[in-house]
Each structure stands twice: as structure tokens, then as C-alpha cells.
Amino acid sequence: TVNTTFATALEVRVIDQFGNPVPNVAVTFTAPSSGASGAFAGCTSNPNSYTCVATTNTNGDATASTFTASTTAGSFSVVASDPNVATPVTFSLQNSAGAAAKIAITTQPTTPIIAGGTESLSVSVEDTYGNLVSSTDSISVALSSNSFVLGTTTVAAAGGVANFSG
Numbered sequence: 001t002v003n004t005t006f007a008t009a010l011e012v013r014v015i016d017q018f019g020n021p022v023p024n025v026a027v028t029f030t031a032p033s034s035g036a037s038g039a040f041a042g043c044t045s046n047p048n049s050y051t052c053v054a055t056t057n058t059n060g061d062a063t064a065s066t067f068t069a070s071t072t073a074g075s076f077s078v079v080a081s082d083p084n085v086a087t088p089v090t091f092s093l094q095n096s097a098g099a100a101a102k103i104a105i106t107t108q109p110t111t112p113i114i115a116g117g118t119e120s121l122s123v124s125v126e127d128t129y130g131n132l133v134s135s136t137d138s139i140s141v142a143l144s145s146n147s148f149v150l151g152t153t154t155v156a157a158a159g160g161v162a163n164f165s166g
Contacts, residue, residue: 001096002071002129006038010064012080012089014056021060028053029064029080036074036095041066069095073131098127100135106161120165125157132160 010029014022031037031050039049042065054062062080073095081088107122125135139162140154155162 002069002073002098002127002131005066005068006093010067010078010080010091012062014060014062014082014085021056021058023056023058023060025056025060025062025082025084026053027056027062027080027082029078031067031078032076035070036072036076037070038067038076038078038093038095039070040064041068071129071131073097073127073129097131097133098129100125100133100137101128102126103139104130107163118165120163122161122163124162125160135160138162 012027014025014027016022029040029052031040033050037050040052041049052064054064056062064078064080067078075092075094078091078093079088080091102125103123104126105121106124107120109119109121111119121141123139123141125133125137125139127133135157138154138156140152141164142152153164155164
């Protein structure tokens with residue numbers, strides 16, 4: 001979930017050609033610098049929060065520091081690499097949207113909506129950070145004119161989006 005710490009630490013094991021663990025190898029964990037991503041906390045030698053250098057222990061294990069999801073939902077990869085190791089390790093991760101927190105207009109009518117008209121309105125269910133929340137909840141829109149409510153229309157959202165048309 002966005003803006004929360006991943007429960008499982010990112011860890012790799014470095015072994016030699018005979019399968020023996022290799023200690024004291026500096027492994028760099030790199031996440032995307034923007035978009036769906038995350039930040040490493042308290043990592044020694046990190047020039048920025050989206051990279052972390054961890055040194056392998058006597059078992060050949062390098063564990064990145066705590067990794068917290070960014071506020072952007074989506075899929076992304078974190079790569080663990082070392083210039084002396086031929087094949088980097090890629091972790092495929094997902095930041096899920098948070099709980100529904102607001103409704104936003106995604107397609108606004110260009111002219112006033114009138115009964116029998118062709119204008120449409122789309123609204124989306126979003127989390128606190130503006131990520132689309134996959135919701136099938138019913139959303140109601142009240143039409144008004146000069147402070148008088150003219151009627152209410154309810155539509156079930158599909159994938160977090162409700163479409164209303166005239």
C-alpha cells in the first residue's frame with residue numbers, strides 16, 4: 001500500500017562459482033527515482049533515498065534497509081547489483097492504492113448538463129494521494145440550478161470510475 005513500509009526486507013545472497021557465500025561485497029539496491037517507487041531509510045552510504053548500498057555478511061547476504069512505498073501506486077522494480085557480479089537481481093514490487101478518501105471529477109462537462117443532452121461527467125474514487133482506487137461502490141451526483149436540487153443520479157463505479165451522461 002502507498003506510503004507504508006514493505007513487510008519483507010529486500011535481500012540477496014552473493015555466491016562464487018562453487019556456490020560458496022562471498023562476504024564483504026557492496027551490493028547496490030536501486031529503485032526508480034520517481035513515480036511508483038519507494039525510499040530506503042537509514043541506509044549507510046546512500047547518496048539518495050532511492051539507492052542503498054549494503055555489504056554482504058559472512059553468509060554472503062546483503063540486506064537493504066527498511067523500504068517504504070512512495071505515494072504513487074503502480075508496479076516497479078528494484079535492482080540489486082554489483083559491478084563484479086554478472087547478473088543483477090530484480091525485485092518486482094507493487095504499490096497498491098490506499099483506502100478511498102475522495103471523489104474527483106476526471107471528465108468535466110464542457111457545457112451545462114440538461115435532460116436528454118449529450119454531455120457526460122466522469123468521477124473517480126481516489127486515495128489521499130490521488131491514486132485511483134479500484135471500487136465498485138455506487139456514486140451519486142445531485143443536479144441543481146439556482147440552489148434548487150433538480151434530481152439525483154446514482155451509478156455504480158467500474159474500476160473506481162463512475163460515468164454519468166445526460
